[in-house]
Amino acid sequence: MSEFWIVLVLLLVGLGFYTFRILREYERGVIFFLGRFQEVKGPGLIIVIPGVQQIVKVDLRTVVYDVPTQDVISRDNVSVKVSAVIYFRVVDAEKAIINVEDFFEATSQLAQTTLRSILGQHELDEMLAQRDKLNGGIQFLLDEQTASWGIKVANVEIKHIDIDESMIRAIAKQAEAERERRAKIIHAGGELEASGKLLEAAQILSAQPEAMQLRYLQTLTEIAGDKSSIIVFPLPMDLIDSVRTALPDNSGDRDKDS
Numbered sequence: 219m220s221e222f223w224i225v226l227v228l229l230l231v232g233l234g235f236y237t238f239r240i241l242r243e244y245e246r247g248v249i250f251f252l253g254r255f256q257e258v259k260g261p262g263l264i265i266v267i268p269g270v271q272q273i274v275k276v277d278l279r280t281v282v283y284d285v286p287t288q289d290v291i292s293r294d295n296v297s298v299k300v301s302a303v304i305y306f307r308v309v310d311a312e313k314a315i316i317n318v319e320d321f322f323e324a325t326s327q328l329a330q331t332t333l334r335s336i337l338g339q340h341e342l343d344e345m346l347a348q349r350d351k352l353n354g355g356i357q358f359l360l361d362e363q364t365a366s367w368g369i370k371v372a373n374v375e376i377k378h379i380d381i382d383e384s385m386i387r388a389i390a391k392q393a394e395a396e397r398e399r400r401a402k403i404i405h406a407g408g409e410l411e412a413s414g415k416l417l418e419a420a421q422i423l424s425a426q427p428e429a430m431q432l433r434y435l436q437t438l439t440e441i442a443g444d445k446s447s448i449i450v451f452p453l454p455m456d457l458i459d460s461v462r463t464a465l466p467d468n469s470g471d472r473d474k475d476s
Contacts, residue, residue, distance in 0.1 A: 236266065237266060237268060239263070239264050239273060240262070241259070241261045245276065246258050246260045246276045246278060246311040247260045247264055247273045247276075248276060248312060248316075249271055249272070251270065251271050255312065255316060258311050276308055276315060277308070281306055282304075282305055283303065283305075283306070283322075283329065284301070284303050285303065285330055285333055287301045288300050288301070288334050290333075290337045290338055292341055292342045298345065298381050299381075300376060300379050300380075301377045302333055302374060302376045303375050304325075304329050305372045305374075306364070306369055306370060306372060307369070307372065309370045311368065313366065317366055317367050317368065318367045321368070324367060325364055325371075328363060329374075332356055332360055333356060336355055336356050336359065345376075346379060349376050353374050354374075356374045357373060360374065
C-alpha cells in the first residue's frame with residue numbers, strides 16, 4: 219500500500235511540474251491547444267494542461283548577431299570583405315513561432331544576403347565614407363522583411379571593410395592628389411584676391427600723386443634698413459618736379475653776382 223502512495227505522489231509531482239510553469243519577465247509562452255494556436259501567456263505563473271496543451275517558450279531579449287565576413291563586389295568592381303553586427307529581438311511571439319520555422323536562422327541568413335545586395339549597389343568610396351547611410355539602408359530593409367516573422371531589427375553596424383594592399387596604395391595616392399588639388403585651388407584663390415587688392419591700391423595711388431610719393435619714401439626707408447651699402451632706386455618724374463617746385467628759385471641771384 220505504501221508503494222502505491224509513493225507512486226501516486228511521484229505522479230502528482232511530475233504532473234505539477236508539467237502543469238505549472240514559471241516564465242521570466244523577458245519570456246513568453248505560446249500555447250497550443252490540441253495543435254491549434256490558443257494564446258500567448260506570461261510572464262509569471264501559468265498553467266498548462268499536460269497532453270492537451272503544449273507550450274513553446276520565446277525569449278524577447280535583444281539578440282546580438284555577428285554577420286560572418288562576406289565577399290562583396292562593389293559597383294566599381296572592387297572586391298572587399300565586409301563584416302557587420304545586427305541587433306534584433308522578437309516583438310510578436312505568435313508570429314515568431316508560427317510564421318517561420320527558426321526565426322534566428324532565418325534572420326541571420328537574410329542579414330547575410332541583404333548585406334551583400336545593398337553594398338554591391340555602391341562604390342568603394344561610398345562604403346568607406348557613408349557607413350551611417352548604408353547601416354540605415356540595411357536596417358530598414360531587414361526590418362521590413364522580418365516584420366512578418368514578428369522580428370524587430372533595431373540596429374545594423376558595419377564593423378570592418380577589408381581591401382587589398384594594392385587598393386590601399388591607390389586610395390592613398392588618390393587622397394594625396396585630392397589634397398594637392400585643394401592646395402592649388404586655395405593658392406589660386408589667394409592670388410586672385412591679392413591681385414584684386416593690388417589693382418585697387420594702384421587705382422588709389424594713381425588718383426593721388428602725393429600718396430605715390432609717400433609710398434616711394436616709405437620704400438626708401440625700408441631699404442635703408444637693410445645691410446646693402448648701395449641703393450639704386452628709380453624716382454618718378456612727378457616726384458622730381460614736385461621737389462624742384464618746392465625749392466626756392468636762385469637763378470636771379472646768380473645773374474646779379476655775375
